[in-house]
Structures are given as structure tokens and as C-alpha cells.
Amino acid sequence: MKLTTTLLVGATALCLASFANSAAADGHGPSCGLNTGEAATGDPIKVGGINGNAPPGDFSGGTDAAAAYFDCVNANGGINGRPIEYIVENDQWNPELAGQVAAKLVNDEGVVALVGNGSVVSMAVNANLYKDEDVMVMASGCAISECYESSNIVSTNQGPLPSGIGALTYAVEELGTTNAACIGFNIPNNGGWACDWMEDYMSSQGLTGTSILMDPTAVDLNSVYLQALSEGADTILLMLPAGPAIGLLKVAEEQGGRDLFKWVSPTPLYEPGVAEVLGDYWNDNLYIHIELAPFDSDGADNQNWAAVVEAYGQDGDRRDTFSQSGYISAKFFVEALLELDADSIDRATVSDAIRAINGAESDLLCAPYYVGDADRHMPNSTGRMVAYTDGAFEVVRDCFTIESSYLEPIRAQEAALGITQ
Amino acid sequence: MVYGLFLVSGLAVGSLYALGGIGLVILRNSTGVLNFAYGAIAAFSAMFAWQVADWGLPGVISWISAVCIGILLSVAYGRLIAPSLAWREPAVKAIATLGYMLILLGLIGFIWEDALRKIDLPSDKIGIYLLGVRVTVTRIIAFVVSIGVVIGMVQYLRRSNMGLNMRALADNRDHAALLGIPIVRTESLAWGISGALAGFTGLIFGSLVRLEPTVITFMVIPAVAAAICGRLTSLPLTLAGGLFIGVAESMLTLYKPAAPLRTMAPFLIAALVILWMQRGQKLTFAKEV
Numbered sequence: 189m190k191l192t193t194t195l196l197v198g199a200t201a202l203c204l205a206s207f208a209n210s211a212a213a214d215g216h217g218p219s220c221g222l223n224t225g226e227a228a229t230g231d232p233i234k235v236g237g238i239n240g241n242a243p244p245g246d247f248s249g250g251t252d253a254a255a256a257y258f259d260c261v262n263a264n265g266g267i268n269g270r271p272i273e274y275i276v277e278n279d280q281w282n283p284e285l286a287g288q289v290a291a292k293l294v295n296d297e298g299v300v301a302l303v304g305n306g307s308v309v310s311m312a313v314n315a316n317l318y319k320d321e322d323v324m325v326m327a328s329g330c331a332i333s334e335c336y337e338s339s340n341i342v343s344t345n346q347g348p349l350p351s352g353i354g355a356l357t358y359a360v361e362e363l364g365t366t367n368a369a370c371i372g373f374n375i376p377n378n379g380g381w382a383c384d385w386m387e388d389y390m391s392s393q394g395l396t397g398t399s400i401l402m403d404p405t406a407v408d409l410n411s412v413y414l415q416a417l418s419e420g421a422d423t424i425l426l427m428l429p430a431g432p433a434i435g436l437l438k439v440a441e442e443q444g445g446r447d448l449f450k451w452v453s454p455t456p457l458y459e460p461g462v463a464e465v466l467g468d469y470w471n472d473n474l475y476i477h478i479e480l481a482p483f484d485s486d487g488a489d490n491q492n493w494a495a496v497v498e499a500y501g502q503d504g505d506r507r508d509t510f511s512q513s514g515y516i517s518a519k520f521f522v523e524a525l526l527e528l529d530a531d532s533i534d535r536a537t538v539s540d541a542i543r544a545i546n547g548a549e550s551d552l553l554c555a556p557y558y559v560g561d562a563d564r565h566m567p568n569s570t571g572r573m574v575a576y577t578d579g580a581f582e583v584v585r586d587c588f589t590i591e592s593s594y595l596e597p598i599r600a601q602e603a604a605l606g607i608t609q
Numbered sequence: 610m611v612y613g614l615f616l617v618s619g620l621a622v623g624s625l626y627a628l629g630g631i632g633l634v635i636l637r638n639s640t641g642v643l644n645f646a647y648g649a650i651a652a653f654s655a656m657f658a659w660q661v662a663d664w665g666l667p668g669v670i671s672w673i674s675a676v677c678i679g680i681l682l683s684v685a686y687g688r689l690i691a692p693s694l695a696w697r698e699p700a701v702k703a704i705a706t707l708g709y710m711l712i713l714l715g716l717i718g719f720i721w722e723d724a725l726r727k728i729d730l731p732s733d734k735i736g737i738y739l740l741g742v743r744v745t746v747t748r749i750i751a752f753v754v755s756i757g758v759v760i761g762m763v764q765y766l767r768r769s770n771m772g773l774n775m776r777a778l779a780d781n782r783d784h785a786a787l788l789g790i791p792i793v794r795t796e797s798l799a800w801g802i803s804g805a806l807a808g809f810t811g812l813i814f815g816s817l818v819r820l821e822p823t824v825i826t827f828m829v830i831p832a833v834a835a836a837i838c839g840r841l842t843s844l845p846l847t848l849a850g851g852l853f854i855g856v857a858e859s860m861l862t863l864y865k866p867a868a869p870l871r872t873m874a875p876f877l878i879a880a881l882v883i884l885w886m887q888r889g890q891k892l893t894f895a896k897e898v
Contacts, residue, residue: 246723374870406871407814407818408859410618410622411859414615418863431819438727461724504722
């Protein structure tokens, strides 16, 4: 009986959500969860989120969007009447603080899950805690191997590895790349990790790949550029956050390097405002792999993301890929919770519900999203390519699958779950 | 040929380190303060210059504002905080500036949210080819100014009354005070000159490297290394140290196993210089001020 009720409630919720999404696409305002238009007043469900927001970077887009979506859900019936109490902590990129805030959320607050996380430090420090406490993390902004090689972390964003190889795939197939230099940060499990797999990819294609790693605070970007030149590379893969990537592009501009290399980048360089700092010089000479739909896509979910952030976000909230990613994580999380009996929601049932996510769809993603019960997760490993043209980004290749031997275990999981990329 | 590329590239970055080091040495010579907030002052100045340009004011105003805000921030510390630490040990004075650095870094984060920005100078667009590397006029300006400041400051310290006062303060603050040297005025001037250099360095750094406050703030590390090469007293040696660090860092790029570790170059060079220069002589940090 209880199962039947749960299924009925879940089915109703999904129908309402689908209807609501269509409504949002028709321009009727944001659509969230049950979309009842009535505020949830029941016993709150505690959900955590950890971001890194301090110099040198602000990764709060994921938690900002998740907060906006949860507010919207709470204003629209909540989780079958129960509101989500979203507790967000900022670890300020400090490993000690990252451990403290995770312990606070997981042990003291007893959150049922963490959603929208965007801190590489927190992922590295707390992966074992999440596993030991069996709390699932539906992250949104990550860039190190721990995010993708942990049983209890599933990140909607791709990180540098698939996105970088996606960019390189395009360069090899469309731009004629034969020798690529991957410029990345010398950060454990970040630049070296992603660039090593880039070399593996190039080698698998019978081509040449070289890693050029630099310290995050490196000042002498000119030498990094010159190193790529001396390596004989014909393509530069900017496996870097947007700031240093822009710095390197500026050095290349100084040296007239636009025509000496093909320039490709993973998602970080696809950011609002990047066109203003790039200028005309890079027109038609910079290609970026994007792991989610373009910001101006007219897909229903992308439109709803924009509407939710507009209606429920704060003025200072970032509207970037992490924000889109946070929205998706929050949306799939809510959909998973709506399938549960509201009274039975606790950490164990929520973790199981998250692991049971399979085949969730969004126009922000190129392929169905899934979690499953596995020792690693990477549900988003497809993407699109955009070219920088006339001060804007134009899609030059729609959704395509990224191939790398790193992804073999992921593809095996997908096959077992009946997912096709 | 390839060495020439990296030599020119290293000199360009080294001149930025040298500029930072020179600002530190000028200040320490007069006040005894090793200012770890130098990079943060430079970062604040660069961000302020960007802000002024973003408000639509002419480029010249934004460049001047960088220097002015550098002077303001530096003199503010020199007048409001430094005097209360005047009689403390050099290490305490230095550590206090770390606090100021954190305050400024926090203020920058509070005022300017993390976003992509850049400073474009007209001199970025003009350049000459030297040993195969295109050297922009901005880089040439940084190089020429670093040499010009060293020559100018050495002459100023030798020939002007205020320079004499500064040297007297550097030798012994107590005796200088007893002789009637206007300590506050002299120190304020030193803070101002150092702040102006920080503002200028931040502006050039923001244009040449990238406009990221954290990166500019921690530019103080190689700058301190350059200053240590000059034993925190000699401007010409600081200039040489900064240039050498820049070139060494650049050249290490050519040796692939060492390339990812090349940011260690300033520390290694500074440590070696300390060991070499204080053979049986006075200790670098033990000087009474």
C-alpha cells in the first residue's frame, strides 16, 4: 500500500514537473518541483552545500543556483509539503575549514545529502567522510580526480579531463591537429591528471601530446608560451581556469601567436564576460568545448534555469556553467526526493534514491543523467563545441561523445544501466 | 637562438620582480619595515585603475589613479599603524604588514567580485622584435623604469637632504631622532615612494601578466627574493637580483623536469645569495634600525 502511494505521489510529481517545465518554456515563469504555487510548511529537510568563495576564485555558482531552485521548490509545495532547509558553507579554499564545515553539515546538522557543491578543496578533503557516513554529494563544480573517482560524489560538471579531451577531439577531427601541448596547473589530481590523459588520447590516435604544467601563481606566462613553441606543438589546449587562460591568450596575442597554433579549451573559458576581455583578435580562432547547453539556448530547462535564478537568486549570483550545473543537480535531487514518502526521508533513503537516479533528462545535458551504485561517477561526458566569433560564441558541433580510455569504466557502468551516450 | 627567446622573456618578467624589490628596499632602508603588503597594495591599485577605466574615465586618469591609490594605501599604513610598531623588532614589523596584506586582500574580494578583467595599455599594442621575441613597449617601460628608479633613487639618497635623512634613519633611528631629523616626514616620504612604485608595478603587472588580485599580491614573494639578493639595502643589487631571478625562472622552462618547479627559483636563488653574501659578515635580518 505504502509502495503504491509512493509511486502515485512520485508519478503525480513527475507529471506536474513535466507540465511545469513546459509552462516555463512557454514563458510562464519559473517552474519547480510540484509547482503547486503554495509554500511548503512541513518539517524541513536539511540539505547541505559547500562552495569555495575566496581569492583566488569564486565557485559559488552551483550552490547559488541550487539555493534559488530550492527556494522555488519551497514556494511550490516543497517535497510533498516539506520544505528544504539548504545550509551552505564556504570553505574559502582552506583544507582545515573544508573539513570543519563538512563535519558540521554531515555530523552536527545531519543533512540528508549535499547538493551544488563547488569546491575542489572540499572534495579532496572530505571524500572519505562522505563515504564513511554514506552521504551522497550531488556536486556541480569540480576539477580534480577525487570528484569523479569517489563512490559518494557525483558531479554534474565534467571537470577538465573529458571537456579537454572533447576540445582536442574536435581539434584533431576538424582542425587537423597532430601535436598538441596541454597547458595546465601543477596541482595534484588536476592539471597533471587531465594532461596525462590528454597525452594518452593523442597517443591512442597515433599523434603527439605534451604536457606543460605551471604553478597557479606563475607570473612568467611568456615562458610557458615559448615552451609550447619550442615543443613544436601545432595546437594549444588551455587546461586552465579562465583567468590564467586569458593571461596566456594575451601573451600569445603579444607574440602574434594566433596563427602559429590552433587554440582550444575546455569549458572554463566559456564564461559570461569572456568576450569583453578577448576582443576581436581571437575571432574564429578559439574553440571551446562546453559541457552544458549554451547560456542562450532556448531549451526548456535552460530557460527555466534562467527564470529560477532571476526570480529566486540574488543580484550577485553568478550565471555561469557552475550555475547551470547547480540547477541540474538540485532539480534531479528534488525529483529523486519527490519519489519518496515524505515521512520516510532520511539520509539512508535519500542516498538510495540518489543512487537510483537513472536516465534523468535535461536539455542542458547531451545525454541522460544517472548515478548508480559505483566506486566512481561521471554522468556527464558528452558536450558541444563553440567557436568564438564576432564577440560571441557560436555552436560549431552539437552534442558528441568523448572517447578516452579513462572513460572505459564509465561506459561499462552506462551499459549496465542501459544508458546510451 | 632559443636561449635568446627565453633570456628576453626572463628579463621582461625579472624587471617586474626588480621593481617590486626596489620598492621594498627603499622602504626598508628608511623605516626598517619589510612590507609584505607591497603586493596587495599593487593589486588594489591595479583593481582601482581597472575600476576607473570601467567608469569610462580616460586611460591617463586610470593610470595615475593606480599610482595615487598605491601612495594612499602605503602612506596610510605608514602613518596610522607603522609608528606604533616603530620600536619593535624587524620581524614584528614585517609580520604586521602581513596582517595589512590580508585586510587589503579581503577588501579587494569584498569590493570586486571574482570576474574576468584586464587592463589594456596603449603600449601593449606596440612592440619590437628582440632575439625572436616580440617585446611590447609596456615590457620595455617596466625594464627602463626599474633601471631609472635605481639610478634616480641612488642619486636622490646621495645628493638630497631628504636622501641624507633617509640614510640617517636607515643607519640608526635613535640617533637620527636625537639629531633632529624629521622622522615622520622622512618615513612618510619613503612610504609614499614605495606606494607609488607598488601602484605602478600593479598597473604594469595587471597588464602584462593578468589582472588577478591574488596573483599580483603574491608577486611580493619573488620581489622579496630580489630584495634579499640586494641584502635589503642595495638598490643596484636588488635590480640585478630581480632580473637574474626572472631569467633563471624563464631558462628553467627549457629543462622539462624542472619546468613545473621553476617558481621555486626565487627562493633557491635568495637562499644561495644569503649564504654567499653573509660569509662571516653581518646577518641580513639582525640589523638594528
